Amino acid sequence: MPRPTLDEIFSEPDEFGLLTVKLKPRAASPNSGGVSILTDVTRFYEQHGRLPDPSAHSHEEMRLGTIWESLVKSPSDELRQADRLGLLKIEEQKVALSWRDEVNDDDIPDSLDDIFSDDGLDVQPELVQLKHVTPAAERQVPDHRADFVPCKDFDQFASLFETMQQALDGGAREATLIEKWAVIEPLEGDFFIRSGLLAYIAEKSESTQRGGARDHRLRVIFSNGTESDPLMSSFRKSLNDDKTARVIQRLGLGPLDPDWETDKVSLSGTIYVARSLSEDPAIKPQREILYKIGVTSQDVRRRVADARNDPTFLLAPVEIVATYELQNLSRSKVENLLHRFFDVARPGELFIIDRFSKRIRPREWFYVLPEHVGQAAQLIRVGQLHLYRYDRDTQKIVRR
Structure with a gap:
């Protein structure tokens, strides 16, 4: 049986009313009732000295501003004639800025300070003032480079x-x-x-x-x-x-x-005693009695050159106050001997806060004097350090 054509289908009785189309009424033109909107906008302008903002927090102002924004895109002649304050001309004179537009050099801020000093910004000083942070200019300029x-x-x-x-x-x-x-x-x-x-x-x-x-x-x-x-x-x-x-x-x-x-070489080196030049209020009063005892096989000046950025050196420059040369003695063993010998003079509460707000406890600092380290170094040379101990109360090296 051949299929029916469209004409045959539409000519049959529409039993269920499927072909009855009800057209929705056309939405009103933006300009219909535009004069009454203009009246409300004019009243708003006279009260506030500005046009309503479509992004305002107030619902009424936002509603009025949104409708007005739509009206001014294609205002009718009737709307122009009813505009006694020239509000339509104010809108036409607005220039919408785009990211594609070129900006005057004077409008570009030179720094964050220029941005935060803008009268339109209400920024609390606590939000833009950094504390306990090393300035970027100082961090980017190392005191020491690992050159060849x-x-x-x-x-x-x-x-x-x-x-x-x-x-x-x-x-x-x-x-x-x-x-x-x-x-x-x-x-x-x-x-x-x-x-x-x-x-x-x-x-x-x-x-x-x-x-x-x-x-x-x-x-x-x-x-x-x-x-x-x-x-x-x-x-x-x-x-x-x-x-x-x-x-x-x-x-x-x-x-x-x-x-x-097999490949490890027991290198001799230099014992060095360093005094911190830190201005930290917790460290500065102790600078005459607090010393770092270290041993290195390289040049001592190179070893301490980057002290300002090294938590081992309390994140501050140091002054080398004494050095003692080792001869045919293992650097690592001598360092361990010295740290164990002066362990009773190690400060228990010494710590610093690095720029990541982490608490660091350096273990190479002691309440000793440079001459004490020199005496201990001499005892190591003659192999008699084990016969002596450091007395913290009298601050002397005494025989066991």
Whole structure:
């Protein structure tokens, strides 16, 4: 049976009234009743001296402003004739600013201070005044850069580099590719390949909190006779950024294996005594009796150059008041001996607040005098430190 055509369908009786279309009345033109709206806007203008704001908090003003905004887009002749205050001309003279428009140089603020000083802004001073924060200008200018400098005691490492290179060439040692974003924890005695050079971790300083995370200052010796002292985090980043970087696997199966420390060199160094130059009210009164005892294998001036940014140095510059040279003595062992010997003079409540509002408790500061450290250093040289102790009450080194 052929399908019916549309004409046949529409000619049949509409039993259910499906084809009966009821047209909705057309919405009133924006200008219908516009004169009465103009009257309300005129009254508002005479009372407030301005046109109603479509974004106002008041519902009545918002409603009136929204309707008026719609009316002025295409005002009728009747509306123009009824406009006795010329409100339509005021709207036509408004220039809507767009992000595409060019702005006069005078309209562009030069700083945040210009923005916050605007009379239209009601900003409480507590919201824009920073406290306990180092100014950005000071943070961006480091006191010390980890540049490459000639290694003055390279003769202590030359044979170590030669032995390692021969082991790599002969296959006795393996260099493993450092994966991108790998977390590397350099230890004293570790070898790396960076920028085509063998890099040896000769020293890893005491732990500190920098950037909210634990960090160390390293002394890295390179096979070309230079050295550098980067932060561990910076050295780690340089390895991750170097696509050719390698880590040379240690001998042995772990720290308990006798071969594990084969590459580690027991370096002699310098004992230094530093006095803080901090202006912190909690530290300044103690500057004549509070001293940091440290041991380093590098130049002491380089070690303390970045003290202002290092929580280990109380985030302040320091003055080196005494140094004592070590001869044929392990730097790390001497440092441990001194810190244990003067442990009774360690201040229990010494702490600082870093710029991340974290409380840091440096462990290398003691209530001692430089001459006490000198006496202890002499006892270490002659191997008799274990026969003496530091008496906190009398502030003297006495025999046990």
